Amino acid sequence: MxxxxxxxxxxxxxxxxxxxxxxxxxxxxxxxxxxxxxxxxxxxxxxxxxxxxxxxxxxxxxxxxxxxxxxxADKTYEATMRLGIRTTTGDTEGEAVDTRDVTCDETAVVEAMKRFLGDIVQIPPMYSALKRDGKPLYEYARAGQTVEREGRQVTIHALQLIACALPLVTFRVTCSKGTYVRTLAEDIGEALGCGAHLTALRRTGVGTLxxxxxxxxxxxxxxxxxxxxxxxxxxDALLSTFPAVQLNDEATQRFLHGQRLKLADVVKTGLEEGRVRVYAQEGGRLLGVARAGEGVLAPERLIVAAQ
Incomplete structure (x- = not known):
């Protein structure tokens, strides 16, 4: 056929x-x-x-x-955890491995959550895509194996209780990249002495989006x-947190050829060191991303369509 x-x-x-x-x-x-x-x-x-x-x-x-x-970028989630039950995966996909009575109240939940604000160390879950010796951890887990994992520092910027109808607790969290909300729920459950697993997770923000x-x-x-x-x-919706720089026609052409520019030659001066989004002054076209520092603007990634 x-x-x-x-x-x-x-x-x-x-x-x-x-x-x-x-x-x-x-x-x-x-x-x-x-x-x-x-x-x-x-x-x-x-x-x-x-x-x-x-x-x-x-x-x-x-x-x-x-x-x-x-x-x-930082991420924001709304999550619901079920206190009193731990599972193999940290969520509803896994089998229950530990069941305990839930004796805490809403005040205890709020106090426990406060302990996880700021920089914390998480042990990545076995049911994750992180690799060990070239193989994802979840493959070891499915084979019934547990391998040692190093703790990783993550940052919990905000952690707010939304609803508490025990044993269910719904919260909102804004966290750094690499944060496992499943692990956060499990750790809060352990802090409360009853364990927990995640029953629902909804991402509501990525960076400024x-x-x-x-x-x-x-x-x-x-x-x-x-x-x-x-x-x-x-x-440029992906780049809204970067300062903006505009280039005149001559500087635009040099930038699109990958040339480093003197910061004194760009339209906007007084930039701090770091990454910036770069536009053509004529027409406001996005040209790409550059790094400002040591008196120069160094191109990093260019928009081909702008050439």
Whole structure:
């Protein structure tokens, strides 16, 4: 049987704020969105577990060059944990391995949560994608093996109780990259003396991006091509925390050829050292990202379409 003609793929640049559904992996969500858009190039900004829902920023075209910046960004979640039961996975997918009475009250929950604010050390869960000797930890776990894991420092910027209907506790957490909310729930449960596991997890923020303007896959599929394209955020939506620099025409051309520029030659001066987003003064086009320091502006990643 002869295959039908290939459907042409589109060149798209931008960021889609997707509200990922329950039970779908981040990669499967990416594949579905890429198919809906008929996009040539796309990638996500870090995985969200199948049992988690919520904000999953997807990058198309030139935006994929800056996906790492969201991998490094702080994340905000709303989570529900069930006190009194520990499971093999730290969530509802696992089997119960320990059951204890829940004797604490809401005041004790709030006090226990306070202990986890700031810099803390977490032991990564066995059911995670972290690798040991080239093999993901979850493969060891599925084989019934437990391997030693080093503790990792993470930062809990904010931890707020939303609802307490014991044994269920719902909280909001803003945390640094690498934080396991499952592990946080388990550790809070241990601090309360009864153990806990996560029953629901929803990501509501990644860096400065929020769930407010996110769209579901079903809704996306129902839109026209023009309406879907309107859903795409500009590439620099990933870079909003970086200071902005504008370049005149001459400096723009030099920058796009990868040349380092003297900071004194850029439109905006007085920059602190660090990464900046760079625009052309004429038309306000995003040119890429650079690092400012030691009196120079050094290009890091360039937007090909701007040339």
């Amino acid at each position: 002869k295959a039908g003609p290939k459907i042409p793929r589109r060149t798209l640049d931008g960021v889609l704020l997707l509200d990922k559904p329950l039970g779908l992996s981040s990669n499967d969500a990416l594949i579905k969105a890429k198919r809906i858009y008929l996009a040539k190039k796309a990638g996500h900004t870090g995985t969200l577990d199948p049992l988690a829902t919520g904000l999953l920023p997807l990058c198309f075209g030139e935006a994929t060059k800056f996906s790492q910046d969201l991998l490094d 929020t769930l407010e303007h996110a769209v579901t896959l079903d809704r996306l599929a129902s839109l026209s091509e023009a309406e879907r394209d309107e859903r795409l955020q500009p590439v």
